[in-house]
Amino acid sequence: MRHLRLSLLAASLLATGMVSAANAADKGTVISQQAVQTAEQLRDKAMADNTGYKIVESLTTEVGARLAGGPNDQRARDWAIAKFKALGFDKVYVEPVTYPLWERRSEHAEIVAPFPQPLALLALGYSAGTPKGGITAEVVKFDGLAALKAADPATVKGKIVFVTFHMQRAKDGRDYGIGSPVRVQGPVIASAKGAAGFLLRSAGTDANSRTPHTGVTGFRDPKDAIPAAALSNPDADQLERVLAYGKPVSIKLDLDCGVSGSYTGANVIGEITGKKYPDQVIAIGGHLDSWDPGTGAIDDGAGVAIAMAAGKLIGDLPQRPDRTIRVIAFANEEMGLWGGRGYADQHAADVGKHQLGTESDFGAGKVWRMTASVKPSARAAIEQIAKVLAPIGVAYDAKRRGGGGSDLSQMHAKGMAALTLTQDGTDYFDYHHTANDTLDKVHPKELAQNVAVYAAFSYMAAQADGDFGSAPDAFKNDGAGD
Known part of the structure; x- marks a missing residue:
């Protein structure tokens, strides 16, 4: 009986220990008051600091346009390595990324009948070139992607498909959800139906600017491209007016572009190494590449500058943060998230060591909303971050998910806890992917607010007592985020 009582006592103590361990494991993530105060100081310092603007000014002036695999690709990487070192990052390295090399050489189009006149246009990423001398074909118009999908291939074969639609300005840029699918999917659908070529109204909100917007298509095999x-x-308005006369309309399209082999670029990474948990990282960044007509100031020189400047401000503190601040300048986001996918594949096994992450890739307007995908017991820490950001105009929406931004969405899909920090994109799609994406579109004070947001949240996440829930497949039911 005595042995039975001892066994029962032992079992009871074991069970109590297990419950205590479970309770300890479930302890909510919190951020100390000291860390909160330091984050507030970082926020206020960043709001009056011009480091971010100096960085994007340097990138757009010293390098300029950065088409992935183009003449400035290596120059941009060299610039990023040197800039990380100059800013005081204590670890700087590259991770190679290989992708198809698409080149733009020239483009020209004109209406040849019934009313001859030139057209302003830009070739799209992964577009095929035309035969030398171009192609001339009749135009067939569709109002939106659904109409093209429903079209009889007989009405498309041998013709130049033209898809039109309209985007309106919005703070969250929601109408890009109309234009982007037309640009990405439309050429693929037209090709499958036998079209000779494809034109679309630019996916932009600048109705009065004769400046076309480039961007990527969904072609993945050059043999399928048109x-x-x-x-x-x-x-596009002019072409619609010509078509409205009811006469056959023919266009000559002459594009010199296409995929010519492959290219190996790299993600460029700088770190402020954590003093307590150096192998645990806060991942922030932007993409280093840009389209070639402009200088890539808002897309995405600003994002690179925001993350670099935030890391520098944290690195300038008297003590290193507990966790590592990792800033990633991603390769070739524009033509298929190649840098983001490469990073996620390489670091999938380390997803649990990614404390929290997000990328800036929506221009340089003020951050006005924060959303998060974290474990439930980390929501209190997110609310602490939100309180620090509220005085500079950032509202926390607890009902929306966080996606991590464009490239880091790939790491979020692997299980990284993620934020989305939504910028004011009211006029972003006036300039997106155009020759007008230049430094004058970046407002120093608005950029400084972005840096303040990134510096404050990154530091608080680095100092958190507990984690935010990153683990393999932790957010597999999270969808696309915000």
């Missing part, structure tokens, strides 16, 4: 280009919005 010539594809975007018309400026006024030229």
Whole structure:
């Protein structure tokens, strides 16, 4: 009986220990008051600091346009390595990324009948070139992607497909959800139906600017590609007016572009190494590449500058943060998230060591909303971050998920806890992927607010007592995030 009582006592103590361990494991993530105060100081310092603006000014002036695999690709990487070192990052390295090399050489189009006149356009990423001398074909118009999908292939074969639609300005840029699918999917659908070429109204909100917006298509095999280009919005209006006469309309399309082998670039990474948990990281960044017509200031020189400047401000503190601040300048986001996918594949086994992450890739307007995908017991820590960001205009929406931004969405899909920090994109799609993406579109004070947001949240996440829930497949039911 005595042995039985001892066994029962032992079992009871074991059970109590297990419950205590479970309770300890479930302890909510919190951020100390000291860390909160330091984050507030970082926030206020960043709001009056111009480091971010100096970085994007340097990138757009010293390097300029950065088409992935283009003449400035290596120059941009060299610039990023040197800039990380100059800013005081204590670890700087590259991770190679290989992708198809698409080159743009020239583009030209004109209406040849019934009313001859030139058209302003840009070839789209992964577009095929035309035969030398171009192609001339009749135009067939569709109002939106659904109409093209429903079209009889007989009405498309041998013709140049033109898809039109309209985007309106919005703070969250929601209408890009109309234009982007037309640009990405439309050429693929037109090709499958036998079209000779593809044109779309630019996926932009600058109705009065004769400046076309480029961007990527969904072609993944060059053998399936057809010539594809975007018309400026006024030229799309003009083509619609010509078509409205009811006469056959023919266009000559002459594109010199296409995939010519492969290219190996790299993600460029800088770290402020954590003093307590150096192998645990806060991942932030932007993409280093840009389209070639402009200088890539808002897309995404600003994002690179925001993350670099935030890391520098944290690195300037008297003591290193507990966890590592990892800033990633991603390769080739524009033509298929190649840098983001490469990073996620390489670091999938380390997803649990990614404390929290997000990327800036929506221009340089003020951050106005924060959303998060974290474990439930970390929501209190997110609310602490939100309180620090609220005085500079950031509202926390607890009902929306966080996606991590464009490239880091790939790491979020592996299980990384993620934020989305939504910028004011009211006029972003006036300039997106155009020759007008230049430094004058970046407002120093608004950029400084972004740096303040990134510096404050990154530091608080680095100092948190507990984690935010990163683990393999932790957010597999999270969808696409915000």
